[in-house]
Amino acid sequence: MTANPSPLALSNQLCFAFYSVSHAFSRAYRQFLDPLGLTYPQYVVLLVLWEQDGLTVKEIGDRLFLDSGTLTPLLKRLESAGHIRRARDKKDERQVRISLTKTGRALREKAEEIPRQVGCVLGLPVDELRALTEQVAKLRSRLHDSASPSLKS
Amino acid sequence: MTANPSPLALSNQLCFAFYSVSHAFSRAYRQFLDPLGLTYPQYVVLLVLWEQDGLTVKEIGDRLFLDSGTLTPLLKRLESAGHIRRARDKKDERQVRISLTKTGRALREKAEEIPRQVGCVLGLPVDELRALTEQVAKLRSRLHDSASPSLKS
DNA sequence: TACAATTCAATCGCGTACAATCTATAAAGA
DNA sequence: TCTTTATAGATTGTACGCGATTGAATTGTA
Numbered sequence: 150m151t152a153n154p155s156p157l158a159l160s161n162q163l164c165f166a167f168y169s170v171s172h173a174f175s176r177a178y179r180q181f182l183d184p185l186g187l188t189y190p191q192y193v194v195l196l197v198l199w200e201q202d203g204l205t206v207k208e209i210g211d212r213l214f215l216d217s218g219t220l221t222p223l224l225k226r227l228e229s230a231g232h233i234r235r236a237r238d239k240k241d242e243r244q245v246r247i248s249l250t251k252t253g254r255a256l257r258e259k260a261e262e263i264p265r266q267v268g269c270v271l272g273l274p275v276d277e278l279r280a281l282t283e284q285v286a287k288l289r290s291r292l293h294d295s296a297s298p299s300l301k302s
Numbered sequence: 303m304t305a306n307p308s309p310l311a312l313s314n315q316l317c318f319a320f321y322s323v324s325h326a327f328s329r330a331y332r333q334f335l336d337p338l339g340l341t342y343p344q345y346v347v348l349l350v351l352w353e354q355d356g357l358t359v360k361e362i363g364d365r366l367f368l369d370s371g372t373l374t375p376l377l378k379r380l381e382s383a384g385h386i387r388r389a390r391d392k393k394d395e396r397q398v399r400i401s402l403t404k405t406g407r408a409l410r411e412k413a414e415e416i417p418r419q420v421g422c423v424l425g426l427p428v429d430e431l432r433a434l435t436e437q438v439a440k441l442r443s444r445l446h447d448s449a450s451p452s453l454k455s
Numbered sequence: 456t457a458c459a460a461t462t463c464a465a466t467c468g469c470g471t472a473c474a475a476t477c478t479a480t481a482a483a484g485a
Numbered sequence: 486t487c488t489t490t491a492t493a494g495a496t497t498g499t500a501c502g503c504g505a506t507t508g509a510a511t512t513g514t515a
Contacts, residue, residue, distance in 0.1 A: 158421070159417070159421065159431050159435065160417040160418070161416075161417045163424075163431055164327045166435050167320060167324045167438060168327065168342070169366070169367050169442055170320050170441055170445065171320045172502070172503090173367070173445035173446055177317075179504095189317075189471095190470080190472090193321070196314065205494095206495095207494080213322070214325065215472075216494095217493075217494050218473055218475090219473070222470080222495095223471075241493085243479070243481065243492065244480095244493060264311030264313040265311065265313070267313040268313045270448045271316075272444060273444075278312050278313070279312060281441075286319050288426075288434075289319065289322055289326050291423070291425060292323065292326035292327060292330050325472075341500065341501075342501095343501065358463080359464060360462085360464080368501095369503065370466095371464095371502070371503055371504075372501065372502050374465055375466095375501085376500080376501075394511070395463095395510055396462060396463040396464070396510050
């Protein structure tokens with residue numbers, strides 16, 4: 150499909166491009182995350198928590214576009230790895246608040262070099278990266294606005 | 303992470319953008335693929351076969367950047383749905399050739415409208431789509447060239 | 456021709472994604 | 486207050502991705 154001579158519809162090309170690049174990204178991160186014992190989704194959850202500790206499962210899900218079906222088992226793994234704690238909110242017992250442990254906070258320093266290393270792999274000028282990121286984010290909001298009966302926020 | 307005030311590293315932003323858009327795309331396709339009983343990865347495999355029938359598992363994997371661990375079970379599902387046949391190559395018994403059944407070929411017409419419908423959801427001008435697709439493909443080849451000890455072709 | 460190295464597909468195990476469902480809790484309304 | 490509705494998270498089932506391994510078939514090489 151990459152160097153395809155026939156006129157495949159553009160939307161299909163674009164979707165597949167995202168589909169395959171997303172996996173390629175995850176492979177690129179893997180080489181740096183493996184030594185930390187993290188998967189990419191786990192790393193992204195930690196990024197969120199390093200920004201703001203003590204979020205609920207729902208708040209994490211809103212930021213990452215993931216639901217509890219994905220997050221609950223993932224968070225349990227992060228918990229048994231010792232990086233986070235899960236505890237029911239005292240004020241609202243429906244919610245579960247996620248807080249970093251000492252080792253979870255410490256992991257941040259070890260992970261600090263990762264984006265730079267991945268940036269090397271990409272080897273693109275910063276302004277090109279920035280423009281691309283913006284375009285892609287625009288695309289996402291279009292996709293979220295339509296469709297998706299779940300994750301409507 | 304979307305409207306994030308703090309200076310998160312650019313590579314992380316870009317990777318997460320791809321990660322989340324890729325899922326958003328898959329949700330967007332789902333509404334059109336569900337009636338056909340297909341998942342997005344199954345649809346992509348059929349796209350390849352509609353282009354060129356009788357490919358081996360490896361050849362499909364090369365085009366889609368997937369390995370047999372992913373493809374074998376997926377192809378078995380397409381087989382039990384009646385869309386394809388799997389058969390060892392007579393010349394080289396290591397290979398398995400995938401060929402479309404009559405219903406597999408017939409499915410193509412039902413799927414023909416999908417890219418246009420998704421295009422509507424995107425609502426972007428064609429030349430913008432084309433430029434974006436190109437940029438993303440460029441990014442993928444950079445990512446594949448580095449890293450990824452598997453899938454080296 | 457023998458035999459080692461390679462290739463291809465299948466299999467296994469783990470970790471996501473996500474729809475659908477369930478339970479507990481909280482909020483809203485009569 | 487009592488009941489209805491809504492919300493948060495957990496659970497279940499299905500389907501990817503992919504690293505690692507296995508087994509069979511083929512190729513390369515001495």
